[in-house]
Amino acid sequence: MKIADKTITSLLPILLVASALRADPLPSWEETPAKTEIIQFVESTTDPESDSYVPPAERIATFDNDGTLWSEQPMYSQLFFIFDRVNELAPKHPDWKTQEPFASVLKGDYAKALSGGDKAIMELVAATSSGMTSEEYSDAVRDWIKTAKNPEKKMLYTDMVFQPMLELLTYLRAEGYKTYIVSGGGIDFMRVFAEEVYGIPPEQVVGSELQAKFAMQDGVPVMIKESSLDFIDDKAGKPLGIYQHIGRRPIFAAGNSDGDMQMLQYTTVRRSSDDDLPRFGLLVHHDDADREWAYDRDSHFGKLDKALDAASDNDWLVVSMKDDWVSIYPAASSASSKE
Amino acid sequence: MKIADKTITSLLPILLVASALRADPLPSWEETPAKTEIIQFVESTTDPESDSYVPPAERIATFDNDGTLWSEQPMYSQLFFIFDRVNELAPKHPDWKTQEPFASVLKGDYAKALSGGDKAIMELVAATSSGMTSEEYSDAVRDWIKTAKNPEKKMLYTDMVFQPMLELLTYLRAEGYKTYIVSGGGIDFMRVFAEEVYGIPPEQVVGSELQAKFAMQDGVPVMIKESSLDFIDDKAGKPLGIYQHIGRRPIFAAGNSDGDMQMLQYTTVRRSSDDDLPRFGLLVHHDDADREWAYDRDSHFGKLDKALDAASDNDWLVVSMKDDWVSIYPAASSASSKE
Ligand SMILES: [Ca+2]
Ligand SMILES: [Ca+2]
Numbered sequence: 158m159k160i161a162d163k164t165i166t167s168l169l170p171i172l173l174v175a176s177a178l179r180a181d182p183l184p185s186w187e188e189t190p191a192k193t194e195i196i197q198f199v200e201s202t203t204d205p206e207s208d209s210y211v212p213p214a215e216r217i218a219t220f221d222n223d224g225t226l227w228s229e230q231p232m233y234s235q236l237f238f239i240f241d242r243v244n245e246l247a248p249k250h251p252d253w254k255t256q257e258p259f260a261s262v263l264k265g266d267y268a269k270a271l272s273g274g275d276k277a278i279m280e281l282v283a284a285t286s287s288g289m290t291s292e293e294y295s296d297a298v299r300d301w302i303k304t305a306k307n308p309e310k311k312m313l314y315t316d317m318v319f320q321p322m323l324e325l326l327t328y329l330r331a332e333g334y335k336t337y338i339v340s341g342g343g344i345d346f347m348r349v350f351a352e353e354v355y356g357i358p359p360e361q362v363v364g365s366e367l368q369a370k371f372a373m374q375d376g377v378p379v380m381i382k383e384s385s386l387d388f389i390d391d392k393a394g395k396p397l398g399i400y401q402h403i404g405r406r407p408i409f410a411a412g413n414s415d416g417d418m419q420m421l422q423y424t425t426v427r428r429s430s431d432d433d434l435p436r437f438g439l440l441v442h443h444d445d446a447d448r449e450w451a452y453d454r455d456s457h458f459g460k461l462d463k464a465l466d467a468a469s470d471n472d473w474l475v476v477s478m479k480d481d482w483v484s485i486y487p488a489a490s491s492a493s494s495k496e
Numbered sequence: 497m498k499i500a501d502k503t504i505t506s507l508l509p510i511l512l513v514a515s516a517l518r519a520d521p522l523p524s525w526e527e528t529p530a531k532t533e534i535i536q537f538v539e540s541t542t543d544p545e546s547d548s549y550v551p552p553a554e555r556i557a558t559f560d561n562d563g564t565l566w567s568e569q570p571m572y573s574q575l576f577f578i579f580d581r582v583n584e585l586a587p588k589h590p591d592w593k594t595q596e597p598f599a600s601v602l603k604g605d606y607a608k609a610l611s612g613g614d615k616a617i618m619e620l621v622a623a624t625s626s627g628m629t630s631e632e633y634s635d636a637v638r639d640w641i642k643t644a645k646n647p648e649k650k651m652l653y654t655d656m657v658f659q660p661m662l663e664l665l666t667y668l669r670a671e672g673y674k675t676y677i678v679s680g681g682g683i684d685f686m687r688v689f690a691e692e693v694y695g696i697p698p699e700q701v702v703g704s705e706l707q708a709k710f711a712m713q714d715g716v717p718v719m720i721k722e723s724s725l726d727f728i729d730d731k732a733g734k735p736l737g738i739y740q741h742i743g744r745r746p747i748f749a750a751g752n753s754d755g756d757m758q759m760l761q762y763t764t765v766r767r768s769s770d771d772d773l774p775r776f777g778l779l780v781h782h783d784d785a786d787r788e789w790a791y792d793r794d795s796h797f798g799k800l801d802k803a804l805d806a807a808s809d810n811d812w813l814v815v816s817m818k819d820d821w822v823s824i825y826p827a828a829s830s831a832s833s834k835e
Contacts, residue, residue, distance in 0.1 A: 214697060291739060292767070335699075348743045358553060359743025360674075360699075366740060371732035371758055378762045380739045393710035400630060400719045401705060402741060404687045404698030419710055423717045428631070 182328040184483070185321040191481040194474055195325065198437050202408070203332045209435040211408060213333040218409035219363075219399060219420060220326070222340035222347060224459040225413045225441050226355060228317040230450040231309055232267065232458055235346050236278075238301050240267060242285035250284075259284070282343075283384035286367065291345060291380040298349040312486070315354050321482045322411075322441070326355055334409065339363045339398055341391035341416055345382070363398040365390045391416045396423035411439040418464040425471055438473035440464060445479040521667040523822070524660040530820040533813055534664065537776050541747070542671045548774040550747060552672040557748035558702075558738060558759060559665070561679035561686060563798040564752045564780050565694060567656040569789040570648055571606065571797055574681050575617075577640050579606060581624035589623075598623070621682075622723035625706065630684060630719040637688040651825070654693050660821045661750075661780070665694055673748065678702045678737055680730035680755055684721070702737040704729045730755045735762035750778040757803040764810055777812035779803060784818040 186192040201209040202216065223229040243253070243262045253259035258277040261270035270277060286294050306313055326336050338347055338357055344364030351357040368383040390398045396419050399407065410417070410424035421438040443459065444451050453461040468475050478485065525531040540548040541555065562568040582592070582601045592598035597616040600609035609616060625633050645652055665675050677686055677696055683703030690696040707722040729737045735758050738746065749756070749763035760777040782798065783790050792800040807814050817824065 214691070217699075344740075344743070352553070360556075360741065362743060369736060369739065371735045371762070373761075376765070377767055378735060378758065378765050379767075380735065396710045396717060396719065397708060400708060401683075402699065404683070404701060419717065422712075423710070426715070426717050428716055428718075 182331070183321065183324050185324055187481050187483055189481050191474055191476050195437075195439075198409075198435065199328065199332050199334075202435050211434055215405070215408060215434060216329075216332075216334040217337065217403060217405060217407040218329050218334045219337045219339040219395075219403075219407040219411070219424070220322070221395075221412040221414070221417050221420070222338050222342055222364075223413075224443065225411055225417075226318055226322050226326075226338070227314065228307070228310070228319075228449060229459050230452070232271075233342065234307075234314045235342050236267070236271075237305060237307075237314075238298065238346065239278075239281050239285050240270070241301060241305060242297065243281060246285065279386060282367070286382050287384035289382050290374070291369065291382060294345055294382055295349050298346055302350055315350055317486060318354055319441070319478075319482070320484050320487045323355070323487070325411075326357070329409070330356065335361065337361045337363060337399075337403065337407070339390065339395050339410075339420060341365055341389070341394075343367075344390075363390055363395075363402045365394075393419045395420035399423065408434050409437045409439075411441065412464070413441040413443065414459045414461045415464045418467055421464065421471065421473055422467075425473065438468075438471060440468055440473055440475045442475050442477050444477050445482075445485065447479075448485045449478060521670070522660065522663050524663055526820050526822055528820050530813055530815050534776075534778075537748075537774065538667065538671050538673075541774050550773055554744070554747060554773060555668075555671075555673040556676065556742060556744060556746040557668050557673045558676045558678040558734075558742075558746040558750070558763070559661070560734075560751035560753070560756045560759070561677050561681055561703075562752075563782065564750055564756070565657055565661050565665075565677070566653065567646065567649070567658075567788060568798050569791070571610075572681065573646075573653045574685050575606070575610075576644060576646075576653075577637065577685065578617075578620050578624050579609070580640060580644060581636065582620060585624065618725065621706070625721050626723035628721050629713070630708065630721060633684055633721055634688050637685055641689055654689055656825060657693055658780070658817075658821075659823050659826045662694070662826070664750075665696070668748070669695065674700065676700045676702060676738075676742065676746070678729065678734050678749075678759060680704055680728070680733075682706075683729075702729055702734075702741045704733075732758045734759035738762065747773050748776045748778075750780065751803070752780040752782065753798045753800045754803045757806055760803065760810065760812055761806075764812065777807075777810060779807055779812055779814045781814050781816050783816050784821075784824065786818075787824045788817060 183192055183196065201207045202211040204210060220226055223233050227234070240262050243259055247253055247263055253263060258270040258273050258281060262281070302315060307317055310317060329336055336357055338351055338355070338361065340347060342364050344362055344366050347364055348359040348362045351362050352359065366387040368385050368387040369380045370383060372379055372381050388394065388398065395417065399420065407424045410421050412421060425436040425438040440461065442453065442461065443449060452459065453465060465475070522531055522534065540546045541550040543549060559565055562572050566573070579601050582598060586592055586602055592602060597609040597612045597620060601620070641654060646656055649656060668675055675696055677690055677694065677700065679686060681703050683701055683705050686703055687698040687701045690701050691698065705726040707724050707726040708719045709722060711718055711720050727733065727737070734756065738759065746763045749760050751759060764775040764777040779800065781792065781800065782788060791798065792804060804814070
């Protein structure tokens, strides 16, 4: 033990030099002020000599998912999953042919299906997941996400993640940050691919939740998903989810819509003069109609209006996908790179 | 980067040898089969050559708190905190002098105060925490736990933790396990000292929860504790809390009462023939009246009855505090060591 400890300690200078010589941690970010600001924040919070040094335990970074880590147009990916499930289950439910919102889904009229608002969505969620065990649900998501494609981009959803954000997640983790997803999407939906796609384990995913109950099924203990909502992880629900799951305030939070405003406030607004940890708020601005989609104040999905106004008051970084990112999607999707 | 990586790789054999030579990881455990069984499980799950090897991401271990990590007699420590808070707040509530359950608390008749059952306890919880911000509440716990003492042992509550269990937590973490608390106690109560006392950070504490709401208070975003229960992390609530917070099944779970039975079932009962990860259930049996307390099937706090019956069927390890532990509390409390 002694030997190993000593050897590791003597290695530290080498590791520090290696870190300084490390290649650009954010190669898919343009050399604009956005990139500089992020790197300066991360370097200052992890340099023990800096006034802004933050102990590793406090290096909590939270990321919204839809529109922040992956695309959310023409609608949230989870809605496509739900609609595909409705079609899959329809043979067992002949009544759906005439019963809204199912009838519209079966006709492919998604806009009409969604026109029923939250109530319609909850009916669809309940019909396609309640009564399943958590494993059965996860298996269904796992199967779906392997082959389902975005109807406009004709790409797998897991290929429509933002390469610059993947680099940011990796960079933060390499610098001792613990990265979390805090999303309005369903927690069980995201947990299936978060580890593989984002490097974020299930215990670091916070999301909306259906009620669930423990049951012994043929002698096997399982969790059964129920039909009523337990928690909506959006707007004021995001800091609540952070408080419940993480139990301390992040020092870094990234989002892309008004649903993230309270999370960014909770992360960055100082409590008192003693509250002096450095803090960073980031908003991804979808302004690249050529490579992705351009939308903000008037969008149905991912509306960015109040939070955009709040950004300058709160000194949040607004990232332009068009100007600040070299590429949008990972390299395999060459179509998304600038020429 | 290359240099550092190569040096680390060449270090691996030294680290492995150092690990094999390491001193006894459980010095406060007697040389009984309990200790052997634990060490064999940990070694086999962490040895890449073993058939029982478990990848680090799946090494999740969950621990009940009251009666498993610290003493819970003559009643749960959190109840003492609540009763002390009632006394502290009483001058502002003259009506409490004649209103139950407060009147009995103020007279020091805790048994009578608790005779009102869950309803009485919830009234006391609400009266002593609702309306506070999460920070105000944490500060109150932090102040209290620095000086409050168990009325029978005259020891600080944080000194009444079980030394053998502290060693087990440290041992599991050293072997790549992620350790969690999953307790019926209040999540905010435990988070205050879990990191310092158990080495478990707030994000790895699961507990019972009051509802809470996000609010802007004088421009500062805070969480306000409310008066109704949101979640009871006991019995079937424990696997539910694990599912919600962790999102995967533990492979190791430790408890001491019937409230832990479902957590141990969820952890150890195989789902199917494919479910072949090694699994470990542990029950701490309070059978040491001399050094701690002796109680099980008839105890009001920490009743161990059904779970004790289930232990042999499920192959759970029942740890005898009397026979399997060299000492109960950390060394400073010399009174608790065997002569
Ligand atoms: Ca979003
Ligand atoms: Ca217990």
